[in-house]
Amino acid sequence: MDLLTEELALDMPLNLGASLSGIATLESLCGGPETVDLGYALAGAKSAIVFGVPFDDSLIEPYLGKRDYSLSANKIRTTTFAAGIAFEISTVLTSLGYKTCPVAPNFAFRKDTPNGIFDRVPPASLKLIAASCGIGHIGQSGLLITKEFGAAFSLGAVITDAVLKPTEPLPEEENYCNRCMACKLACVADFINPEPVSIDMGGRSVRVGNCRLAARCAYPCGGITGLHPSGRWSTWSGGRFPMPEDDDEYRTISRKYVGRYLERKRSGAICYNPLLAGTYEMQYTCSNCQFVCHPDPEVRRSRLKTLRNSGVVVEDADGNKRGVPPKEAEAFLAGLPEERRRLYTDDS
Numbered sequence: 179m180d181l182l183t184e185e186l187a188l189d190m191p192l193n194l195g196a197s198l199s200g201i202a203t204l205e206s207l208c209g210g211p212e213t214v215d216l217g218y219a220l221a222g223a224k225s226a227i228v229f230g231v232p233f234d235d236s237l238i239e240p241y242l243g244k245r246d247y248s249l250s251a252n253k254i255r256t257t258t259f260a261a262g263i264a265f266e267i268s269t270v271l272t273s274l275g276y277k278t279c280p281v282a283p284n285f286a287f288r289k290d291t292p293n294g295i296f297d298r299v300p301p302a303s304l305k306l307i308a309a310s311c312g313i314g315h316i317g318q319s320g321l322l323i324t325k326e327f328g329a330a331f332s333l334g335a336v337i338t339d340a341v342l343k344p345t346e347p348l349p350e351e352e353n354y355c356n357r358c359m360a361c362k363l364a365c366v367a368d369f370i371n372p373e374p375v376s377i378d379m380g381g382r383s384v385r386v387g388n389c390r391l392a393a394r395c396a397y398p399c400g401g402i403t404g405l406h407p408s409g410r411w412s413t414w415s416g417g418r419f420p421m422p423e424d425d426d427e428y429r430t431i432s433r434k435y436v437g438r439y440l441e442r443k444r445s446g447a448i449c450y451n452p453l454l455a456g457t458y459e460m461q462y463t464c465s466n467c468q469f470v471c472h473p474d475p476e477v478r479r480s481r482l483k484t485l486r487n488s489g490v491v492v493e494d495a496d497g498n499k500r501g502v503p504p505k506e507a508e509a510f511l512a513g514l515p516e517e518r519r520r521l522y523t524d525d526s
């Protein structure tokens with residue numbers, strides 16, 4: 179008898195602190211893109227146990243309104259916790275004789291693509307794998323979205339050679355994404371395209387996101403810069419470095435400014451991103467596409483409005499951030515001594 183039953187595989191993440199779980203198999207992923215090839219991460223893989231851990235919903239509105247930055251720390255802690263769940267399940271299953279590979283929720287990149295980790299291709303797409311096994315749907319943003327938590331959660335997984343039955347995908351008609359484009363309008367980098375896209379996976383047609391080059395998101399998402407082209411609002415980054423239109427320019431622009439970003443002081447929780455060569459320290463300053471996407475369209479509208487009226491972030495010498503009106507932010511930056519101003523802008 180197999181030691182790992184479907185019931186146990188689904189219960190383990192939930193009992194360890196996740197709120198959603200599912201099982202994907204080679205059959206439920208067949209025909210999908212190369213990022214759902216479980217064998218890439220683990221030779222002989224047959225299934226994946228996938229789970230979601232929600233962020234603290236009560237912190238979303240204050241974060242979008244620039245009243246409280248705590249959601250960044252909550253996202254860091256939740257993501258680390260999800261990685262810990264994957265590691266713990268993996269450890270137990272390995273002791274039982276299974277081959278396993280825990281998959282980190284973030285910052286895991288393939289090294290064998292043309293530009294290595296800078297192509298930002300994950301060893302396994304947790305979003306697509308989670309969509310295949312009924313945890314949620316894919317929204318226009320490319321994020322996994324759920325009726326329970328919107329897009330505001332962290333995913334983790336354990337890929338294993340255990341033979342398990344897959345959990346069923348959700349009917350595509352239940353996907354709440356109505357292409358409202360709140361995610362696109364909440365994005366300072368214009369990362370999300372409006373046209374619908376579907377792929378084949380597991381013998382059915384699955385709606386997926388339509389996004390531009392991954393580096394386009396990573397540049398503001400990692401905190402280097404963050405002013406919206408309108409100049410009226412920003413992410414939680416105090417950076418004002420340029421955001422070009424052409425995707426190709428994003429292949430190198432982060433590397434141009436990462437040194438100055440890392441020279442800034444950071445206040446509060448940090449995580450480590452291998453793309454930020456130097457100290458690798460990062461704080462989440464955006465994720466706006468993730469946090470505006472609530473199952474209720476009225477809440478999405480309200481959150482987008484909150485964000486666009488939230489002002490522009492400035493940072494003091496210790497890295498404490500606050501949102502101020504755009505004109506005040508301009509004056510603040512202009513008044514900084516040159517050695518501090520260059521950490522945020524090329525304008526002299």
Ligand code: SF4
Nearest residue numbers: 317355358359361471
């Ligand atoms: S914000 Fe709107 S368009 Fe974007 S993923 Fe959510 S529901 Fe879809």
Ligand code: SF4
Nearest residue numbers: 365369395464465467
């Ligand atoms: S994280 Fe921010 S920059 Fe990246 S796609 Fe979402 S809204 Fe745009």
